[in-house]
Amino acid sequence: MAMVQPRTIRARKLGAHLALLGFVSLVVFPLLLVISISFREGNFATGSLIPERFSLEHWALAFGIPWERPDGSVVQPPFPVLLWLWNSIKVAVVSSLMILLLSTTSAYAFARMRFKGKAPILKGMLIFQMFPAVLSLVALYALFDRLGQLVPWLGINTHGSLILASLGAVALHIWTIKGYFESIDGSLEEAAVVDGASTWQAFYHILLPLSVPILMVVFILAFIMSIMEYPMASVLLLDEHKLTLAVGAQQYLADHNQRWGDFAAAAVLSGLPITVAFLLCQRWIVGGLTSGGVKG
Amino acid sequence: MYTTNASRGLPRHRSRYPAERYTRWALRALTVALVLATLWLVVAFHLRGQWMFALLFLVLGTSLAIVFGKRQLMSHRYIFPALAGMGVFVIFPLLYTFGISFSNYSSSNLLSEERVRAQFLEQTYQAEGQAFDFRLYHDGGQTRLYLEAPGAGLEGARRLVSVPLAEAGDGEPLAVRPAEAAPAGEALGLREVIARRDVLEELTLVTPDGTELRMAGLRRFAPMLSRFEANPDGSLTDRRDGGILTPNHETGFFVTAAGERLTPGWPVAVGLDNYTKIFTDPDIRGPFLQIFVWTFVFAGLTVAFTLAVGFVLASLLQWEQLRGKAVYRTLLILPYAVPAFISILIFKGMFNQHYGEINLILENVFGISPDWFTDPALARTMLVVVNTWLGYPYMLLLCMGLIQSIPRDLYEASAVDGGGPLTNMFRITLPLILKPLTPLLIAAFAFNFNNFVLIALLTGGKPDILGASTPAGTTDLLVSYTYRIAFQDAGQNFGLAAAIATLIFLLVVGLSLLNLRLSKVKV
Numbered sequence: 001m002a003m004v005q006p007r008t009i010r011a012r013k014l015g016a017h018l019a020l021l022g023f024v025s026l027v028v029f030p031l032l033l034v035i036s037i038s039f040r041e042g043n044f045a046t047g048s049l050i051p052e053r054f055s056l057e058h059w060a061l062a063f064g065i066p067w068e069r070p071d072g073s074v075v076q077p078p079f080p081v082l083l084w085l086w087n088s089i090k091v092a093v094v095s096s097l098m099i100l101l102l103s104t105t106s107a108y109a110f111a112r113m114r115f116k117g118k119a120p121i122l123k124g125m126l127i128f129q130m131f132p133a134v135l136s137l138v139a140l141y142a143l144f145d146r147l148g149q150l151v152p153w154l155g156i157n158t159h160g161s162l163i164l165a166s167l168g169a170v171a172l173h174i175w176t177i178k179g180y181f182e183s184i185d186g187s188l189e190e191a192a193v194v195d196g197a198s199t200w201q202a203f204y205h206i207l208l209p210l211s212v213p214i215l216m217v218v219f220i221l222a223f224i225m226s227i228m229e230y231p232m233a234s235v236l237l238l239d240e241h242k243l244t245l246a247v248g249a250q251q252y253l254a255d256h257n258q259r260w261g262d263f264a265a266a267a268v269l270s271g272l273p274i275t276v277a278f279l280l281c282q283r284w285i286v287g288g289l290t291s292g293g294v295k296g
Numbered sequence: 297m298y299t300t301n302a303s304r305g306l307p308r309h310r311s312r313y314p315a316e317r318y319t320r321w322a323l324r325a326l327t328v329a330l331v332l333a334t335l336w337l338v339v340a341f342h343l344r345g346q347w348m349f350a351l352l353f354l355v356l357g358t359s360l361a362i363v364f365g366k367r368q369l370m371s372h373r374y375i376f377p378a379l380a381g382m383g384v385f386v387i388f389p390l391l392y393t394f395g396i397s398f399s400n401y402s403s404s405n406l407l408s409e410e411r412v413r414a415q416f417l418e419q420t421y422q423a424e425g426q427a428f429d430f431r432l433y434h435d436g437g438q439t440r441l442y443l444e445a446p447g448a449g450l451e452g453a454r455r456l457v458s459v460p461l462a463e464a465g466d467g468e469p470l471a472v473r474p475a476e477a478a479p480a481g482e483a484l485g486l487r488e489v490i491a492r493r494d495v496l497e498e499l500t501l502v503t504p505d506g507t508e509l510r511m512a513g514l515r516r517f518a519p520m521l522s523r524f525e526a527n528p529d530g531s532l533t534d535r536r537d538g539g540i541l542t543p544n545h546e547t548g549f550f551v552t553a554a555g556e557r558l559t560p561g562w563p564v565a566v567g568l569d570n571y572t573k574i575f576t577d578p579d580i581r582g583p584f585l586q587i588f589v590w591t592f593v594f595a596g597l598t599v600a601f602t603l604a605v606g607f608v609l610a611s612l613l614q615w616e617q618l619r620g621k622a623v624y625r626t627l628l629i630l631p632y633a634v635p636a637f638i639s640i641l642i643f644k645g646m647f648n649q650h651y652g653e654i655n656l657i658l659e660n661v662f663g664i665s666p667d668w669f670t671d672p673a674l675a676r677t678m679l680v681v682v683n684t685w686l687g688y689p690y691m692l693l694l695c696m697g698l699i700q701s702i703p704r705d706l707y708e709a710s711a712v713d714g715g716g717p718l719t720n721m722f723r724i725t726l727p728l729i730l731k732p733l734t735p736l737l738i739a740a741f742a743f744n745f746n747n748f749v750l751i752a753l754l755t756g757g758k759p760d761i762l763g764a765s766t767p768a769g770t771t772d773l774l775v776s777y778t779y780r781i782a783f784q785d786a787g788q789n790f791g792l793a794a795a796i797a798t799l800i801f802l803l804v805v806g807l808s809l810l811n812l813r814l815s816k817v818k819v
């Protein structure tokens with residue numbers, strides 16, 4: 001490479017930087033804009049990126065604090081954003097833990113044991129994971145509607161139904177964990193079994209402590225997917241105080257009543273923690289995501 | 297390590313350690329409790345006549361009992377919970393959807409036939425012919441109703457007196473008893489009756505033999521009689537006009553002699569009707585084909601654009617002499633890190649025609665203000681632009697990973713032969729990453745083919761196609777179209793929605809089989 005002339009390479013580098021900067025500004029513009037809008041006065045304020053009329057109104061409302069305008073009128077918070085965020089986190093934590101439990105034990109069997117029907121089951125899971133849940137919403141709705149008549153905490157409009165429904169999406173995680181288990185040498189477990197440990201003990205005391213990193217990754221992945229789940233939550237949850245963030249947030253921009261400013265503050269408040277968590281863990285997440293699944 | 301027989305590791309004999317013994321017994325108890333709980337669900341669903349769900353839980357409970365009961369199936373115990381989850385929430389809904397695609401299940405054909413029949417039998421009507429004139433009598437702080445029939449009255453009773461009105465609980469019927477004459481006290485005039493009209497209209501009177509009377513005018517109360525009478529052959533007789541309602545098991549409705557349908561109906565099997573409707577009914581076929589084509593175009597364009605952008609950026613970021621790559625990389629994958637439901641809504645606001653920043657900029661710079669949400673072509677453009685923004689980081693990450701695995705000496709050889717960056721990109725990089733990328737591109741295609749969240753949050757499928765008999769929009773994908781038919785239309789035609797969903801299932805199966813073959817998954 002040293003044979004290339006320095007002058008053209010400098011020009012090329014400059015070009016590359018300009019192109020990248022241009023593209024980055026296109027990408028980041030919407031995000032900066034929303035932050036800026038959340039500090040502007042009024043719901044439809046326009047202007048430069050640095051707000052001319054700075055106001056904390058939208059932020060107060062997003063935190064659920066009524067805001068008193070200079071003219072004395074008091075604005076009530078339009079939607080319980082923090083409650084929605086809490087609902088989302090509650091559902092996501094419980095369902096990710098359950099997904100982790102289910103997929104770890106299955107991945108162990110798939111990675112370490114030989115049994116009937118292993119190959120077809122694994123392949124079948126790969127095919128079924130591609131079906132979007134939207135298509136079977138009618139059936140899921142019917143299932144939880146009927147189930148709710150017998151077991152009230154699993155009916156429509158409960159978080160239990162949403163958590164349970166998310167247990168269908170374990171195939172991707174099983175594949176991820178299975179791949180990691182296969183990369184760990186089995187001789188340690190073999191030694192344990194020779195010393196009288198049961199299969200379960202070998203799994204629980206030897207393999208699991210070695211696999212904490214991948215379990216973290218799968219937990220975070222499942223957590224993020226659950227937070228972003230929209231179709232099932234939109235059908236299964238009805239009451240405003242039960243909604244998750246993904247379903248509730250769109251009410252800010254409903255056709256008849258658009259609250260652009262209030263939305264901006266709520267979006268930054270709820271989106272920032274998830275974004276930061278993603279960026280912090282990106283090194284681990286990216287590997288897991290790109291190896292199997294697709295995110296929007 | 298392979299344990300050929302997983303149960304080999306588990307000692308058969310009674311454990312020496314009490315803790316282990318208790319754990320085993322606790323697990324056995326848990327299994328039994330779970331099996332019993334599913335069996336209870338089976339019985340309960342069966343008693344309600346919901347045999348599909350009874351069957352589902354029967355299969356679940358039986359397999360649970362078998363897997364955890366037989367020692368030979370030790371390995372299957374580990375995979376059972378996950379498989380059960382997939383079975384109940386992925387495979388069962390799939391089969392159920394397939395099943396209802398052959399029925400007319402919809403909001404007008406929702407309840408079972410028995411429930412529909414019961415609903416008809418509960419209907420009542422006011423028999424005007426047997427009406428009573430009424431008066432209110434006020435005596436010492438208590439108000440009573442006095443009813444007097446001008447004709448024969450009800451079962452011989454011509455005069456009825458109620459208990460005091462104040463004794464009526466909320467919504468509870470008020471008892472009336474036969475009487476010889478009007479009660480003591482003074483009769484109230486019409487003015488007082490009108491003043492208590494709201495109370496009186498809410499009132500239901502019950503005679504000792506259980507007939508209910510309701511207010512039928514300012515001076516009259518009339519008995520409520522059940523409107524339909526069940527006949528032994530399954531038909532219903534309308535007591536008001538003597539007409540006969542016969543159940544039609546092909547359409548799932550009660551029909552009158554004149555052939556008029558009465559709602560509600562019940563779901564019945566209609567064979568391939570829903571499928572033939574999709575392909576022959578012009579009001580459905582037209583929008584369906586339009587949406588079908590758009591779905592393919594949308595998924596194809598998205599994959600092409602995200603790949604193009606991602607590939608070019610990845611090639612740039614692989615350039616060793618470029619500085620600040622880490623910063624660029626972090627900034628470039630930001631759209632991936634922000635939750636999609638938030639960024640899609642951000643774009644919904646930015647593209648807004650009244651206050652959106654995009655139109656403000658376009659107006660100031662070019663003097664144009666496009667109607668992003670009302671013009672079909674512009675709405676589609678907007679969707680592809682937004683989806684490219686959302687989706688390119690995934691391609692970027694994929695391409696970066698794959699480019700790193702290309703041996704460096706290929707580029708050195710190219711430099712020796714005088715190849716420039718473009719030659720490198722199209723002659724070395726692209727051909728080498730395209731093959732491992734193909735299965736992932738198919739997966740991305742399938743994902744965007746079913747990108748429901750984007751459509752639901754950004755346009756909701758609007759602007760709508762004119763003249764369609766189902767809710768169909770020019771920006772609808774097949775999935776959002778299905779969703780709207782099932783959940784947003786007034787008719788809630790679940791059967792038709794399930795038929796379209798089944799067609800999408802078939803397409804997705806095709807795509808995933810292709811994918812499996814191309815990626816040569818090693819199990």
